[in-house]
Amino acid sequence: MRVGGAAEWLLEPKTLDELAKAVQAARESGMVVRVLGKGANLIVEDGVVPGVVVATDRLNLMWRPDSSEGGQALESLLDALRLGQRPDARLAPQGREEGLRLLALCGATHQRLVSTVMELGWSGLEGLVGVPGHVGGGVAMNAGGKWGEMWSVVESIIVVDDDGELRVLRREQCEPSYRNGNLGTKVVAAALLKFRPDEVHAVKQRTREFLKEKNAVQPVAEWSAGCVFKNPDPAVSCGRTTGRLVDEAGLKGRMLGGAQVSPKHGNFIVNTGAATASDVLELVRIVQESVFERFGVQLEMEAKVWRAEVDGARAPRG
Numbered sequence: 001m002r003v004g005g006a007a008e009w010l011l012e013p014k015t016l017d018e019l020a021k022a023v024q025a026a027r028e029s030g031m032v033v034r035v036l037g038k039g040a041n042l043i044v045e046d047g048v049v050p051g052v053v054v055a056t057d058r059l060n061l062m063w064r065p066d067s068s069e070g071g072q073a074l075e076s077l078l079d080a081l082r083l084g085q086r087p088d089a090r091l092a093p094q095g096r097e098e099g100l101r102l103l104a105l106c107g108a109t110h111q112r113l114v115s116t117v118m119e120l121g122w123s124g125l126e127g128l129v130g131v132p133g134h135v136g137g138g139v140a141m142n143a144g145g146k147w148g149e150m151w152s153v154v155e156s157i158i159v160v161d162d163d164g165e166l167r168v169l170r171r172e173q174c175e176p177s178y179r180n181g182n183l184g185t186k187v188v189a190a191a192l193l194k195f196r197p198d199e200v201h202a203v204k205q206r207t208r209e210f211l212k213e214k215n216a217v218q219p220v221a222e223w224s225a226g227c228v229f230k231n232p233d234p235a236v237s238c239g240r241t242t243g244r245l246v247d248e249a250g251l252k253g254r255m256l257g258g259a260q261v262s263p264k265h266g267n268f269i270v271n272t273g274a275a276t277a278s279d280v281l282e283l284v285r286i287v288q289e290s291v292f293e294r295f296g297v298q299l300e301m302e303a304k305v306w307r308a309e310v311d312g313a314r315a316p317r318g
């Protein structure tokens, strides 16, 4: 969205061990810990965000685990880390249809993930094309849409648990739902993803078609936090999506300061260049109020808001 202020503390771990230690140390110091992926579903308030922000950019490794490890690849990775070994991303070449798994650390980008599986002709994640983000953010938010979502390919994940330990959680132990990985305060460190074999040209074609359709209806080249609101229960909204409710309420194109309800898609608020977080959040409030008055539908936010303290209330310490 390109609005908002600074973090009081910013930590950029580059190993899973550093990630766990960063989270644990911050929590032990009584500080609030926030995890920053690519920031593609985030609105940060103006001012200083108190506590610790842990950024996942440097945890961007992604590789095909040895096919002999099967679904145990994350357990093997944790064992290796406990022995002080670095993950081996240079494994022997494997046949295209062997294993069908990718192991991604939380900072690997969706873009790289989608293009890697497309080149392999593996199916299951075509629907994530054009959805910006990191794997950790995608798992935490269960990113996706009408063509599929992240958790449809998740076999297991490594999380930093509330006690600061790295643990494997298998798919059956998790309860992801619509746009929510339901992981509470756990930090996603890595994910093991399992795909279906297909033909390379078929996966490429589907991926390109989905991207074309997405580009046609969403303001993908503008600064935004993606869909601001979840789609409401169709029974309550008479089958209308949020985009349609906003459109029918006459709010498309509405400006407030530098923020605008996208003329292209009613569920996007874009920063036209000089928006502040206050502009964006005031526009969010106006949209919620207008849609409620007109249709009696309470729009729930999908984008996350990080509350900040007013500039100068607490100076950044590092």
Ligand SMILES: Cc1cc2nc3c(=O)[nH]c(=O)nc-3n(C[C@H](O)[C@H](O)[C@H](O)COP(=O)(O)OP(=O)(O)OC[C@H]3O[C@@H](n4cnc5c(N)ncnc54)[C@H](O)[C@@H]3O)c2cc1C
Residues within 6 Å of the ligand: 034, 035, 036, 037, 038, 039, 040, 041, 042, 056, 106, 130, 131, 132, 133, 134, 135, 136, 137, 138, 139, 140, 141, 142, 143, 144, 145, 179, 186, 187, 188, 189, 218, 219, 220, 221, 224, 225, 226, 227, 304
């Ligand atoms: C143009 C555009 C189009 C989009 N289209 C879609 C779409 O079609 N479908 C869709 O679902 N989304 C869409 N989005 C939103 C966004 O791409 C997804 O929600 C994405 O998964 C966010 O990932 P991120 O890494 O940027 O997370 P961030 O925005 O950095 O964080 C989002 C939330 O996840 C938490 N989080 C991030 N990383 C971790 C982690 N490692 N462990 C635990 N919590 C973590 C953060 O603390 C925050 O609460 C779109 C966004 C844009 C800008």
